[in-house]
Amino acid sequence: MAKKKEVDTRFSKFGTVSFTSLTKLNDFIDRLEQGKVSGTRCKGCGMVFFPPRADCYQCLGNDMEWFDISGPGKLLTYSKLEYAPVGFENDLPYTIALVDYGDYKVFGRLESRLSEDEIEVGMDMKVAVNKLPDRQLTYVFKKA
Ligand SMILES: [Zn+2]
Numbered sequence: 254m255a256k257k258k259e260v261d262t263r264f265s266k267f268g269t270v271s272f273t274s275l276t277k278l279n280d281f282i283d284r285l286e287q288g289k290v291s292g293t294r295c296k297g298c299g300m301v302f303f304p305p306r307a308d309c310y311q312c313l314g315n316d317m318e319w320f321d322i323s324g325p326g327k328l329l330t331y332s333k334l335e336y337a338p339v340g341f342e343n344d345l346p347y348t349i350a351l352v353d354y355g356d357y358k359v360f361g362r363l364e365s366r367l368s369e370d371e372i373e374v375g376m377d378m379k380v381a382v383n384k385l386p387d388r389q390l391t392y393v394f395k396k397a
Contacts, residue, residue, distance in 0.1 A: 267281070267391065278306075281305055285392070290321065290382060291305060294318050297314030301320070303322065325378055326378050327376070334348070334349060348372070350394055359394075362394065363378075377397035381395050
């Protein structure tokens with residue numbers, strides 16, 4: 254008798270629009286709920302990944318451990334969006350950014366309260382969990 258399969262849909266809690274609810278990385282959501290933004294590190298070769306990956310493309314290993322993104326990182330580039338993909342229109346305008354943490358880079362949004370004259374390439378940024386009004390989870394960059 255086959256056991257009923259439990260479907261793990263934790264990832265549906267991520268983001269304004271969730272693109273997937275099924276991944277091997279659902280612990281990412283549990284960690285967000287605990288206030289931690291996390292990537293994965295390959296135990297085989299030490300490669301670090303953000304967004305987290307369950308499989309290493311360098312050594313093809315799949316033994317990963319989680320690590321928390323601790324800062325600060327440096328703002329590499331950013332862009333203020335006046336137009337957005339379907340599903341994100343109500344968030345406009347918002348600013349997307351790439352932040353360099355040394356071994357890895359993190360792509361995400363800047364917190365909306367940052368004004369444009371506060372934003373400067375090279376500035377220190379920290380990442381923080383953000384709870385949306387509809388209880389979805391995401392993360393934003395803040396001034397460190
Ligand atoms: Zn590896």
